[in-house]
Amino acid sequence: MNKPPPPPDPVAVLRGHRASVTDASFHFSRPLLFTGASDGELRIWDTVQRRVVSSTWAHTAAHGTLCVASSPVIGPDKVLSQGRDGTVKLWAVEDGGLSRVQDIVIQAIRASRNLKRLMKRAYGCLCQVKESEPVPEVREEVDANKDSCKEDVQLVSRCSCSTDGDVHHPEATECVAIAGDPSSEVQVWDLRSSKMLVRLPQNNCKDSHIFSSKDRGLCMTIQAFIPSASQGFLNVLTGYEDGSMAWWDVRKPGNPLTCVKFHSEPVLSLSLDSSSNGGISGSADDKIVFYDLDHALGQCIIKRDITLERPGIACVSIRPDNKIAATAGWDHRIRVYNYRKGRPLAILKYHRATCNTVSFSFDCKLMASASEDSTVALWELYPPRS
Incomplete structure (x- = not known):
């Protein structure tokens, strides 16, 4: 009887970080890899020569770099970093180095719960940028859900929604979906205007049966996306502390399309x-x-x-x-x-x-x-x- 082949070894190991490597993201068109570490460092690696191209202290050592992301949505020479200091920063990749881009700050997003009871490993993060249509250049820093358990940020283009639950159709809007205050809530922000567009759940909707996310605990992870069948409207998939998941359409912010556990x-x-x-x-x-x-x-x-x-x-x-x-x-x-x-x-x-x-x-x-x-x-x- 033939034995299955042994699992492969890595083709390369990139060493140089002095702390836990919390996230990694490939550039979408160049042989570059972005990595972030718990001591606040952000590094760029050349995946062909397998060496460090550049590094910077993106966030403080006390808070660390939680996650990094690259996508056509934010531009060909841009990378996002997120830290436990409650910020999301946009960086420009210039001649192999990194320079911080001018910022816009979204304020008044703060966690309201004590997170010390959660295990350390529950702080995992996935700061992914969902690819969509190419959009104009973005230059922002987001004050994300500070001290949030998940601190997950999703940037999506062409979000069609508004703060009162009504719907409109901006031609091209870059939006970010983050865990809000309370930390069981998800908020969608317009990065250009620094205005919150919608809450999930939206408590002032006409629907009398509003979904209660508080019963489900902290919002631990977020995936924002625009399905082809949604006519350009933002959808958000959320995972909660109690093990449940909810699927939202911003056209119906009072209640998710479905909630499963x-x-x-x-x-x-x-x-x-x-x-x-x-x-x-x-x-x-x-x-x-x-x-x-x-x-x-x-x-x-x-x-x-x-x-x-x-x-x-x-x-x-x-x-x-x-x-x-x-x-x-x-x-x-x-x-x-x-x-x-x-x-x-x-x-x-x-x-x-x-x-x-x-x-x-x-x-x-x-x-x-x-x-x-x-x-x-x-x-x-x-x-x-x-």
Whole structure:
């Protein structure tokens, strides 16, 4: 009987961070990788030469860099960083270096709950920028949900909504979705005007049966997206402390389209596929859940769940071609799956501490994993055909 091949080793290991590497994000068109660490450092790596291009102290050492993101939405030479200091900063990549861009501050977003009772690992973050149509240049700093458990920020273009729940159609609006105050609430802000557009849930809606997010605890993770069937209107997928998930359409901010509970512990990470028709959720429990989004019925339907030997998934990610998915676990393991079939493919065992994040390059050729052991590993897994 033939034995299965051993799991692959990383093709490169990027060393240089002096603290836990909290997040990693590939540039969408250049061979660059952005990484953030818990001591506040933001680094740029050349993934071809596998060396540091530039580094800066994006956030204070006391708060750290929580997450980083690159996308066509924010421009070809821009990167976002988010820290536990309650800010999201936009940086320009110039001649291999980083320079801070002029800012606009969104104020009065503060957490109101004591978070000390939550475990340290519940502070995982996924600051992803959802790709949409190219938009004009953005120059902002956002005062995000300070001291929030998740502090998850989602930037999306062409959000169509307003503060009173009515709907309008701006030609091109960059919006950011963040956990608000109270910290169970999600707020959508217009980055250009620094105005809040809508709350989820919106308490002043005409609907008498308003969804109560307070009963579900902290908003732990957010995925903002614009489905092709939504006519350009923003949708938001949220994960909560009690293990539930809610799917929102800003045209109906009083109540989510649906609310499901696939997990028994806080939902720490959500990832949607490139078509926004489904995704994966990871939690502090011992399950990974594959789900479908039925846009016609407004339902989130579980497709498959996988029970793990050890609990704790800090991050989930789906490759842009929707073929491969990966998870970063508290048990130091990266697990790789066939996304379409939900079948396990490999368990990668390089890291020596909690894996904080996993990310795929836009050309699907590389995967990066980052850990509390201060290393970033690059992998070549099931590369797409030419």
